[in-house]
Amino acid sequence: MTKPADVSTKIEGNVSSEAHSMTELLEIQRAAFLRDGIPDANTRIDRITRLTALLLDHGDEIAEALTVDFGSRPKELSIASDVAGCMIDLAHQRRGVKEWMAESTSAKVQGLMGFKQRVRHDPLGVVGIMGPWNFPLQLTFVPAGSAFAAGNRVLLRPSSITARTTAVIAKYAPDYFSIEELAVITPKHGSGSDFAKLTVDHMFFTGSPDVGKSVAQEAAKNLVPVTLELGGKNPAVVDVSADIDKAAKMLADARMVNGGQVCLCPDYVFVPEAKLGEFTDKVMARWTANFATIYDNPQYTSTINQKNYDRIVDLIDDAVSLGAEKRQVIPGGEPLPSAERRKIPPTLLTGVKAGMKIADDEVFGPVLSVYPYRDLTEAINHIASNPHPLTMYWCGDDNDNLKRLADNTRSGSINGNDFALHMFGAELPFGGVGRSGMGAYHGKTGFDTFSHARAVAYSSMPFTVAEMMSPPFLPRDTKMGNAQMKLWGFFNKRAQKKVRK
Template identity: 50%
Template sequence: MAAVLARQRAAFLGDGPPDVALRRNRIDRLLALVLDNADAFADAMAEDFGTRPRAATLFTEIMGMISVIEHTRSHVRQWMKPTRLMRPAGRLGLRAEVQPCPLGVVGIIGPWNFPLNLVILPAAAAFAAGNRVMIKMSEVTQRTAGLMAELAPTYFDPAELAVITGDAQVGAAFAALPFDHLFFTGSPTVGALVGQAAAANLVPVTLELGGKNPVVVGPDADIGRAATRIAQGRMINGGQVCVCPDYVFVPAKHAELFVATVRDTWRAMFATVIANDDYCSSVNEANFDRVVGLVEDARAKGARVETVSPPGETLPDRATRKIAPTLVRDVDDGMRLADEETFGPVLTIRTYERLAEVVDYVNARPAPLVAYWFGPDSADFRSFVARTRSGGVARNDFAAQMIPSAAPFGGVGRSGIGAYHGKAGFDAFSHYRTVVGSDLPFTITGRAAPPFPPSMRLTTALALRMAHRRTHKRLSRLRRR
């Protein structure tokens, strides 16, 4: 891996920043890699998961990335342009601009839940910014990783894009390489380790992490529609999505109707689970056991647990690694389910009387990747947005914050550092370099060098006095308000 990094860095320095045509060509080859082999990738992911619907893979994993990449490709030329500063001073001989410059070699560490999408999207952004890319695929989805490593050399010189496979030890060594930027998608626990490894080399990081995403069913919401959409969203990819709704606050007076609608929705979706090719398995036994353990821990500590299993089926089923859609109520802070990201087909239901209770509960916990609200665009909704913190907010639909191709995507606090998608991705992998040239007949900053004439002392004192007066005048106006 160190040799690959050295080769990429030497090529980057030797060739210089790529022009817009080459950047777009790399993005096009990246898209071709995916689209030419979409069926093969869908097959590989189905094998990795045990059961993963082909339609879901093609829709969420592959089609879901195209609009973002196309948006990036179409705006590269615009984003590459330097920004001129102090334009009037240019006529006097002082020219200043900020140039977006590529960083060099970007390392990308991908997760297992969307093992293709979540390495291709950051790679496209890194290419748009003019960088070379090394990708470490997740070891959990080995067949997908192997296919990506096999196909990449057909589309890219390894000095442009290299794909690394291997276990967690390989991942740790990858994170410790002296990249120019390191991008990681995964859990907060592993993200902290990646950040520590990168810090040893002062490598800047983008960390796309997870968390427990709250959902608020507003007091004026359509309960049936909200419950149906939340139930559907929880089951995407078997609940193994970083933006899945995790726990739901429902007005106490509507709790029974909400639960009944979720239950009916799941029953209508899944007449069978075990033999259902549309029902996604837990990716491996470790995640299967973890999710089952979270539910059993809650049950043992007094939570009400309801599994919506089809008639005649015993779930969870270890052979298929399938867990029934599950509702959990009466969860308290002594249960693991209260704090750990579920990442499975489990939905926690909480009730509230006043929205202030909801805000206090959400704010007392680490900021989530997304907060959901179901109901009209009301004063209550605007207050919730203003008074809570999250990576994004979506109202009335699952993952609506990801629909605009230009919208930044990322977390805050424990749910992530930095963002990408659209220009945010270009910015994440660029250095904004200030370039100033002076053809003035006199020096500006040279006046700070001794000796200091009386005129310089006087003008400095006058300028400071004027700034002092302006500041206190503004403060005085504010106090009078």
């Protein structure tokens, strides 16, 4: 590793990250971190502000690049998600950093006796951030903001699939940052698996569970801690209390965000059996009203590439071949699905059963499966018996049924009556559980993810623990040990009585 003494001059801005290898960039950032020490609040705020400016100053060009990368993607969505969509958390990090980085004291009574205790919130050093293709900037810049708030340097690797968008960021980043602070890793540096091998101080990955496993395995070889933001088949449950029209419209819209290519999109829905026909008809009506044309519609997001297009079409065909019923919105005369445009029409499936690939695989496309239920237990058992999803949707009142669903299932989050609502709560953590991920970020949770809570204990007491725990042990030590056992026994018996009551 490069040491601070080996770096004779500080690297200023306007140096492209592509002038160095990934390993060199890591060494440059680590040396700078050790040379400069822990950054103060103003430095951290300045970095978050420059990160924000990088997005805002080039929003139009970023949106254009995303359209090219996808083939068809509305500018409005790109601005809302990958530019403006980052601002809530970046602004919150900027506001909270001074409070969060301050040392926190505890056990004040013991402090008066000479046993002082406090916790430092130290940066880790260099953080590696790997992003996915569906929201290549939101899912890299937001964690980068958290890493900056915590005082770290950042190696940022957006997805190579959205190469044009990455190129825009790599082109302008040197105008805002020295590579000692932020370095953009491009496909020219190597593959994602190469990046996962870096001995950074924390690796942050957003993507599929299968790739996440690989990243975790590579990081484990170097004992690098990881945060994994993964996906899953997100369920939705429509309660008997729900307004079917509102529920159908919301879930129909939520399924079509970014062409269904969102880790938070609802994948399947449980609907009261008596309302199944009404619900499915209203979903189809909503899609029909929203998509009068698809083939030449620039607002209809294309599937990102041919591989994913073929995968989604195969999931639909497999389900139909095994007995599922398919309903699609295909405007008159349009050749859909279209491999040329990589556009798959909004598709609703009923009669999905075990053994169909779509029953197990995350769709990540414009397909919604609908199941009927007679009792909420059926929905709960289905959700609980499958891998934990990233989120879960509830349509209905905030009632006992919702509590019952929450108590008997696991998911990264729960959203009621709207899509991805928890993304807009500044202090709500974002993260999965089980197969949908480990760790979380957003708000102070993000700051904590990229910080080390470092305990500091200081004594001015008239005796030492060292003396008490090392030979020779005298009769007084035996008496003290016995007294402790009696005291803790008393406390435990009292606790047992409270439990019995």
